[in-house]
């Protein structure tokens with residue numbers, strides 16, 4: 280039997296206008312308790328239950344390589360380890376990342392029925408896009424690009440600014456579903472100034488929506504070897520065109 284796909288509701292008493300000033304002033308805003316708490320708990324369970332995470336990391340040409348469980352079986356552990364060594368090496372010189380990802384919109388296009396797509400439907404919903412539009416102060420958000428991500432100990436995303444060749448990204452967002460994180464477990468979303476100093480660091484949290492203006496230099500600090508929880512979130516961008524992947 281397949282479990283039902285819940286509807287995830289933005290907290291009814293949230294007024295996006297109350298966050299617009301902070302976004303306009305600082306280019307970053309956090310909205311704690313974004314979903315109705317019962318829905319956030321359901322969303323957290325859905326993410327905890329994802330079994331088809333793929334490892335993502337950039338190749339030499341900076342294209343994202345998606346290493347599914349099937350690919351690991353096909354190419355073998357040694358080949359995957361070697362590829363990830365390359366992604367680590369690139370991290371020491373520039374842009375790179377290694378973490379787990381679930382391509383929710385691609386999967387949704389294949390089959391929208393699994394319960395996890397409650398999250399896909401949430402971030403693609405008019406309610407979410409309109410909420411985002413009001414916070415970031417733009418008349419219209421047409422679509423979204425989103426993935427679910429899961430950072431394990433050692434996972435990271437080096438300095439970048441979210442500029443994109445094709446999409447016009449109006450803002451970036453992360454909707455965190457990380458539970459029981461400790462401040463010294465790494466994994467913070469860091470904003471950097473021109474000298475490399477940290478302007479702001481945001482600890483992974485649960486049911487927190489973060490919106491930030493792009494382009495802006497940021498990174499995800501490596502998760503500590505001793506972190507004992509998954510850094511789970513849905514991350515992506517609000518864009519000015521319908522978000523068909």
Ligand SMILES: O=C(O)CCC(=O)C(=O)O
Pocket residue numbers: 428436441453467468497498499512514515
């Ligand atoms: O996971 C995060 O906190 C930020 C992710 C991010 O910067 C990105 O995917 O470009």
Ligand SMILES: [Fe+2]
Pocket residue numbers: 439440441451497
């Ligand atoms: Fe980013």
